Amino acid sequence: MELICFEHVYKTYGQGAGAVHALDDVSFSVKEGEFCVLLGASGAGKTTLLNLLGGMDRASSGTILFDGREVSAMKERELVNYRRRDVGFVFQFYNLIPSLTALENVEIAAMLCDHPIPAEKAMDMVGLSERMENFPAQLSGGEQQRVAIARALAKNPRMLLCDEPTGALDFVTGKAVLKMLYDLGRENGTTVLMITHNSAIAQMADRILRIQSGRIVADGVNEHPKKAEELEW
Numbered sequence: 001m002e003l004i005c006f007e008h009v010y011k012t013y014g015q016g017a018g019a020v021h022a023l024d025d026v027s028f029s030v031k032e033g034e035f036c037v038l039l040g041a042s043g044a045g046k047t048t049l050l051n052l053l054g055g056m057d058r059a060s061s062g063t064i065l066f067d068g069r070e071v072s073a074m075k076e077r078e079l080v081n082y083r084r085r086d087v088g089f090v091f092q093f094y095n096l097i098p099s100l101t102a103l104e105n106v107e108i109a110a111m112l113c114d115h116p117i118p119a120e121k122a123m124d125m126v127g128l129s130e131r132m133e134n135f136p137a138q139l140s141g142g143e144q145q146r147v148a149i150a151r152a153l154a155k156n157p158r159m160l161l162c163d164e165p166t167g168a169l170d171f172v173t174g175k176a177v178l179k180m181l182y183d184l185g186r187e188n189g190t191t192v193l194m195i196t197h198n199s200a201i202a203q204m205a206d207r208i209l210r211i212q213s214g215r216i217v218a219d220g221v222n223e224h225p226k227k228a229e230e231l232e233w
């Protein structure tokens, strides 16, 4: 079943001579449970696409469907609920609240939604049950990213949107985080859409979408996905 569907989506920033056509007639779909990578160079439109799908910004035109619901037509209140209930976000920089412990950072997200996973369990899922009482500054970059993943998972979302989640991590830690995202997606049936500019990372995806100058230039199933631990870059 298709969970995500973009139909002729355009996004233009600004107007007149200074207008930037960040998305230019984008159409694709992603099936429920797929691990999908959106691959493209800097400025290609990846974050724009993710922001529209995550309900953080609006398309200029076109239709965005999530599980048959029209995200692109939602009113502000519906968008808030959609972001809270259906979408988990993982960003390159972890955006943890420095004055809260790791566990409290996760609890805050769990409080926002209807069917959360207990924060302790989410911390356990990312292998950090021993570090729950630590503050972000007492954790390594990889551990902070795992807290950010636990925060996203605690919402028990149907879809996880990840924007360069390993961009600030070293190679070994980055691979461990990728493996975790893949395994957690599989175990929970969560659909994952991950942005990267790194084509080596795309090799682990079930489906690879390539974006160039705001257009999807390739969309294909990866018949032989590599394991995260086999990736080299």
Ligand SMILES: Nc1ncnc2c1ncn2[C@@H]1O[C@H](COP(=O)(O)OP(=O)(O)OP(=O)(O)O)[C@@H](O)[C@H]1O
Binding pocket: 013, 014, 020, 021, 022, 040, 041, 042, 043, 044, 045, 046, 047, 048, 049, 197
């Ligand atoms: N708020 C904005 N106002 C004007 N232009 C914008 C805005 N956000 C993005 N753009 C422009 O839209 C285009 C696509 O940007 P986007 O951030 O989606 O690319 P990206 O593929 O995510 O790039 P990167 O990998 O560098 O983050 C770029 O030309 C960018 O300068």
